[in-house]
Amino acid sequence: MTGDYPYWETVPTRWKDNDVYGHVNNVVHYSLMDTVINAWMIRTAGFDPLRSPSIALCVESHCQYKAEVSFPDEIRVGLRVGKLGRSSVRWEIGMVRSDGTLIAEGHFVHVFVGRDDRRPREIVDPVRAEMQKLVMS
Template identity: 40%
Template sequence: MSSLDRKGRKRSDYGYFLSYRTRWSDNDQYSHMNNAVYYHLYDSIINDYLAKHCGVKATSSSVIGLVVTSSSDFYRPVGYPQVLELGLRVSKLGKSSVTYEVGVFEEGVELVAAVGGYTHVFVERSNRKPGNMSSEIRAGLEKLALVGGKL
């Protein structure tokens, strides 16, 4: 999907949301949110969803997700003191991998300010060899997976 297609994302394109109150330290010298903070936000909503809806525990899961690719497209600057709303959806779900898309919205604004995310490949914690995600993880991710272009 091209960056231009993602630019038109709306809140209704996402199935799970998490709010984030920006901090002064999120801004860079140009008075907008530093690019690295966007990746912090992507990681936060994805891991929040995995913990709450997929049974992923930081220390007890035998299968873990490793990030193998990531991306971010920026459309409008955001920064302190804004409240952001992050939307999450699953754009691709395989046997041992999942691609997440996160929309970053300004509070009360319908169109995205940025779209990004990453792909997890699930591996065995003990040896880092490819492993299948558990049925609990799969069931949680399927709730956000695109079917026929809609959630």
């Protein structure tokens, strides 16, 4: 599993992540995907979501749940690029419980658009170059 994703980040669950059924609620999985992707873009690719002339909008997301996870587990989140277009990127995510159990797999599609006009914009070269490192062949 770890070889399937070139980037990994470990995220602790929080007390509030558990729902009435005693496991992490499904909305948390989507939040983790969004957080890990955007943290990677900011820290690794140098993307500045507050000042960049273009922004990344989520136009599609999906998550397939495989196993439960509960607080106080840690979740290892793997990230790769499934498809890199001119103005869009399909992120693929794997989530693994601390014991190695696959929790969920999902994807997130971002389209880069102009901050003001919301028209598609090409992904700028420094960001694209870093994304290319996450493309699995």
